[in-house]
Amino acid sequence: MRTIAVEAAESVIDLIYSNEDTANHADGCREQLIDRAEHEMGLRFPPSYRRLIEEFGTWEAAPTEFPGLYQTPAGGDSLLGTVAYTLEDREALRLPHHLMVVMHDDVWGVVVLDTSRPDRDGECPVYAWNPGVLDGGLMEKIADNFGIFALNECRQAIGN
Template structure:
């Protein structure tokens, strides 16, 4: 079984191999990554960090990930996970140890729970619904971001290719 960072490396390969159905930014430099973690008050797990370094933000076969990026129109504002996490905290009272990584398409936020780091420093992937404070009731999607994202994208690419 591959670890979280290995899964992220496999996902990077998958995105590049399927560039006809994938999009991504140019990556995220160390200075921007540090600013993102400072703004959030929590460090990214290595598997998520690796994907942000490579892509900044990305999508493949319809699966969209927030990542961390900036645009000329928004200037120095950190978009993606940073903006969405800070918005969810201020607007909906999302706990400060959750990091938004994507939307679940049903009103929930796919988050990393930094309060539950494993021995490798990876966080479980959960669904947080605005207004819900009970963590025990949160749906668990994966044990770490790298494995979750790789599995999700691998299935999405297979479905896309089969339907096309």
């Protein structure tokens, strides 16, 4: 089923491919890698984020980087991007377990998906999380779902 969030993710895909002079991407992720990432975090990717990870793995519309999910030869079998950020921030910043880190950003700080609040389509709201506030941090809502968030960020970065 195509939802507004997945449609927005498809628009991100079109935008990245049509602007490869300023946008970069990896080759995407296999289902087994995505399943492993979800298992390691104990969280499920919402459909719009999953679609972008399937297509690109990781991508950027400079200067905005979306870490997504990827591996490198230097990192070996380790899962990088969202998995590494989420697990590291749980340890170092006391990130609540239901939050999934989708970006570290100079403007927003730690950008997270609140997986405890999925909508009927399985999409999760996007928040800027401030770890410096006691009792779980302070969150400012950025978007209703990842697809819309990514599309807005990519459009702004590319100038569309």
